[in-house]
Amino acid sequence: MVCRLCESKEIATRYHLPSLDVLQCRQCGLIFIGGQAVASSLADRYTDTYYEERSAYYYQNCVVDPEGGVEHGTIKDFRHGLEIINSLKQPGRILDVGCAMGIFPAMAGREGWQVYGVDVSDFAIEFAKKHFEGEYHSGYLRDVRFPDRFFDVVTLWDSLEHFENPLEELLEIRRILKDDGILLFDTPNADSLMRYVAHWIYRLSGGTIHYPVRKLYHVYHLYYFSAETVTRLLERAGFRVQRLERKTIPLVKARAGKMEKLLVRGLSWLERAFKREYELFILAVREDSAS
Numbered sequence: 001m002v003c004r005l006c007e008s009k010e011i012a013t014r015y016h017l018p019s020l021d022v023l024q025c026r027q028c029g030l031i032f033i034g035g036q037a038v039a040s041s042l043a044d045r046y047t048d049t050y051y052e053e054r055s056a057y058y059y060q061n062c063v064v065d066p067e068g069g070v071e072h073g074t075i076k077d078f079r080h081g082l083e084i085i086n087s088l089k090q091p092g093r094i095l096d097v098g099c100a101m102g103i104f105p106a107m108a109g110r111e112g113w114q115v116y117g118v119d120v121s122d123f124a125i126e127f128a129k130k131h132f133e134g135e136y137h138s139g140y141l142r143d144v145r146f147p148d149r150f151f152d153v154v155t156l157w158d159s160l161e162h163f164e165n166p167l168e169e170l171l172e173i174r175r176i177l178k179d180d181g182i183l184l185f186d187t188p189n190a191d192s193l194m195r196y197v198a199h200w201i202y203r204l205s206g207g208t209i210h211y212p213v214r215k216l217y218h219v220y221h222l223y224y225f226s227a228e229t230v231t232r233l234l235e236r237a238g239f240r241v242q243r244l245e246r247k248t249i250p251l252v253k254a255r256a257g258k259m260e261k262l263l264v265r266g267l268s269w270l271e272r273a274f275k276r277e278y279e280l281f282i283l284a285v286r287e288d289s290a291s
């Protein structure tokens with residue numbers, strides 16, 4: 001096995017869990033999932049079952065009423081992203097990779113953007129096509145074959161960690177992004193306080209208490225980036241980080257019961273205090289851009 005960030009073959013097991021192993025590159029520190037867990041193709045994972053199990057996250061997105069002020073955490077993240085985009089760019093072409101049911105493209109479309117979405121899930125893309133304006137493709141980004149330098153903006157909302165090969169995806173994004181284009185995305189932070197707490201519970205119990213780790217590392221997230229590893233990945237793909245923020249998890253995303261959500265809320269407060277929040281929020285530009 002080779003690290004997909006630095007190509008080192010020195011890979012260690014970080015957590016040995018009943019259903020999967022969490023691995024880490026000894027050279028660059030990249031954390032990723034290994035073994036049988038990653039054998040099934042991406043398209044097979046994101047069927048209707050995936051969306052229905054996460055219905056609070058995905059379907060509530062669809063019924064929010066921005067004009068009426070009804071918004072949950074994910075929508076707030078999308079709005080924050082749109083504000084940044086609108087402060088930097090006049091509306092042009094925007095692509096959301098891993099667009100799921102098309103909520104972010106729909107929001108961008110309402111603000112004058114010409115929107116495109118790609119997702120491996122046929123189920124999600126059918127939903128987007130039925131409900132929203134825009135051009136939606138199901139399958140892999142590379143198979144759509146967008147022209148070179150086509151987009152002003154590309155977004156990845158909680159997608160990078162789902163890709164089988166993030167470097168290849170970023171290289172394709174760089175190809176289709178204009179010279180002065182921007183890439184905006186969020187991804188879980190491998191250095192968050194919640195992960196740190198789960199890590200030490202696992203270590204101090206000799207691996208016997210693995211519930212917290214299991215909640216934070218699962219088969220859908222194939223990679224876990226820190227600010228350092230994601231910066232290195234972007235550089236390898238020909239991007240440079242222009243802005244990096246850390247954000248706590250919107251509670252709607254936490255796959256947890258009532259008591260656990262309360263705990264997540266408390267830990268999120270601590271994460272803010274220690275500046276080790278759950279998610280990284282990054283604005284990157286092509287490394288050859290003038291800005």
Ligand SMILES: [Zn+2]
Pocket residue numbers: 003004005006007008025026027028029030
């Ligand atoms: Zn590595």
